[in-house]
Amino acid sequence: MLALLIGAPACEQPPQRQHFMAHASAERGRAIIARVGCASCHSIPGIDWPQGRLGPPLDEFATRTLIAGRVPNRAGELSAFVQNAPAIVPGTGMPAMPLTAEESRDVAAYLYTLRAR
Amino acid sequence: MSPRISIPLGPGRLFDGSPPPVLDPAGPYAGSITLLSWVLFAIAALVLAVVGTALWIAFFGKARTRQRLGGTMVVWAGGIVFPVVVLTALLVWGLSLTASLSAGKGDVADLRVRVTGEMWWWRVAYLDPRGDVIAWDANELHVPAGRTVLVELESGDVIHSFWVPRLSGKVDMIPGRRNFVKIQADRPGVYSGQCAEYCGGPHALMGFVVVAHEPAEFSRLLAHMAAVSREPKGGIAAEGQRLFDSAGCSACHRIAGTGANGLAGPDLTFVGRRRTLGAGILPNNRGTMMGWIGDSQAIKPGNRMPAYRVLSADHLQSLAAYLEQQK
Numbered sequence: 001m002l003a004l005l006i007g008a009p010a011c012e013q014p015p016q017r018q019h020f021m022a023h024a025s026a027e028r029g030r031a032i033i034a035r036v037g038c039a040s041c042h043s044i045p046g047i048d049w050p051q052g053r054l055g056p057p058l059d060e061f062a063t064r065t066l067i068a069g070r071v072p073n074r075a076g077e078l079s080a081f082v083q084n085a086p087a088i089v090p091g092t093g094m095p096a097m098p099l100t101a102e103e104s105r106d107v108a109a110y111l112y113t114l115r116a117r
Numbered sequence: 118m119s120p121r122i123s124i125p126l127g128p129g130r131l132f133d134g135s136p137p138p139v140l141d142p143a144g145p146y147a148g149s150i151t152l153l154s155w156v157l158f159a160i161a162a163l164v165l166a167v168v169g170t171a172l173w174i175a176f177f178g179k180a181r182t183r184q185r186l187g188g189t190m191v192v193w194a195g196g197i198v199f200p201v202v203v204l205t206a207l208l209v210w211g212l213s214l215t216a217s218l219s220a221g222k223g224d225v226a227d228l229r230v231r232v233t234g235e236m237w238w239w240r241v242a243y244l245d246p247r248g249d250v251i252a253w254d255a256n257e258l259h260v261p262a263g264r265t266v267l268v269e270l271e272s273g274d275v276i277h278s279f280w281v282p283r284l285s286g287k288v289d290m291i292p293g294r295r296n297f298v299k300i301q302a303d304r305p306g307v308y309s310g311q312c313a314e315y316c317g318g319p320h321a322l323m324g325f326v327v328v329a330h331e332p333a334e335f336s337r338l339l340a341h342m343a344a345v346s347r348e349p350k351g352g353i354a355a356e357g358q359r360l361f362d363s364a365g366c367s368a369c370h371r372i373a374g375t376g377a378n379g380l381a382g383p384d385l386t387f388v389g390r391r392r393t394l395g396a397g398i399l400p401n402n403r404g405t406m407m408g409w410i411g412d413s414q415a416i417k418p419g420n421r422m423p424a425y426r427v428l429s430a431d432h433l434q435s436l437a438a439y440l441e442q443q444k
Binding site (some may be wrong): 037052 | 131159399401402403404405407409411412415416430433434438
């Protein structure tokens, strides 16, 4: 009975912890996105300008199942993808971006804040 | 240390000092303007305080004080003598302080360049002492630090205004006229600029970058730029060069040393070297280059480059790789 009581909250984990990333900062990620110009191709909630249309819009990205329609949308895959997309999804239209591993984790952390309001 | 006032424009922070802070001079020409601005602000604040006090006395002061305030003497002294003296002194001082700013054709400078305002970008030409063009570039100007640069200002279409707040004041670029401005950066660094005269749709997205180098480094750079551009190397870039011609890029853009000789758009001979794309508004990397070529209308609506919907992602990669090599 006690175990049930303790175990129960785990099933109702708040959704924002679904993509929890240790040591990554969504706030830094947003600044990095603005600095490297991701929005030249993607419209990204929280980035007012530009709102590029060449790539897909990233609204509610946290709730998507696949990245680029190919690989599971998980923190590790997403961090690797934003840094060097062609290495994760060969043939993708998205090029490698000038990001360090740490910066790409921050970018991923920001993308995981994008969900339905 | 004076407070930094940033101009909130469309683009975010591309590098330190972008968007350009005003009242934060980085050279002698901007310095005198900044000093003048602060003195004017201070005097304006003082006058406001005096007028405010007088107004308060007029409404709430004692009868005797109010009577004195309304006397002929006060009107003469405060209403005529004070403004005449203060404004005349300020005019004389301001004009002598900023006399060094006035620039003309015959001025001696360490470097002469010509910047032509276009809708909505900047054509840049480095000139030799006779006024002949050494090298063409666009949207970015390299200068030697600690040296005076005389900038000839022209316009290709409508009135623009050249303004690099940390290096000098703003001077209009007027069609059919040649204006001059002197700029100088005391230290190497990157200084951003902005068109300061409304020139149509994407005016707010007409940015500019000045890069100041150590003089020796600058001489090497200018000598390099003057040399004819090299042919591209590597397989992917050769594909890019072929696309550059076949997709029609070369109709509007020039790359020195190749067949591309269009003059309607920015010269791309050194585009791989630039800090920014789209005239000072985007960082320059593979992704932004592809995004700009593919659909610049989504980024800078109304600019004269069409969205290239016929190009595949592979085409965009090849073109971007080719352009990255143009240094």
